[in-house]
Amino acid sequence: MGHPHVARPMGVYEAEEKLSLVMERMTGGELFDRVVQKKVFTEEDAALSAWHMLQSVSYIHHEGVVRRDLKLENFLYDAPGSDFLKLIDFGLSKFYKGLKMNEALGTPRYAAPEVLRKDYSSGSCDLWSLGVIVLILLGGYMPFACETDAETMRAVVKGSYSMKPAR
Structure with missing residues (x-):
């Protein structure tokens, strides 16, 4: 991968039953931590x-990769005090060009309805997850904040979300 907003792989190491991917070092912390600190973004x-x-998602989609588990924790700042974000952690990613996917995976509060229904064939599920993230940045809350993952999945599939006033 070669995009400024996607973490660069620095090396791949293979052991008997393990494959390790070493990514570039980023020291600015997670977007999640910045949300906890700020509560609401301007x-x-x-x-x-x-x-x-x-930009990062557009790039990986152009390369034929669907991320399938975008969340606040998957974006890191490159340096302390920086606002430059990079996408990390491709563990649940998949090459998708022309493929129908039928796996419900990822974090339910960020997952698109079609992922939870196990019926998707494009990267549009990543755009849903980005929409959830942007709502968190602007509103300071999760749109699908249920007690259990099962309740959250039902709410996402039904489109039953919360729109609280910001601030």
Whole structure:
């Protein structure tokens, strides 16, 4: 992968039953931690973060990769105090060009309805997840905040979400 908003692989190491991928070092922390710290982003900060995330997802989709588990924790800042985000962790990613996918995976609060229904064939599920992330940045809350994963999955599939006023 060669995009400024996608973490670069630095090396691949293979052992008997394990494959390890070493990625570039980023020391600025997770987007998740920044959300915990700020609670709510300004529109300007949220727009910049969304732009970085959209660029990374556009790139991987162009390369034929669907991420399938985008969440706050999968975006890191490159350095302390920086606002430059990079996409990391491709553990659940898949090459998807022309393939129908039927696996429900990822984090239910971020997962698209079609992923939870196990019926998808494009990267549009990643755009849903980005929408959830942007709502968190601007509103400071999860749109699908249920007690259990099972309740969350039902709410996502039904489109039963919460729109609280920001701030």
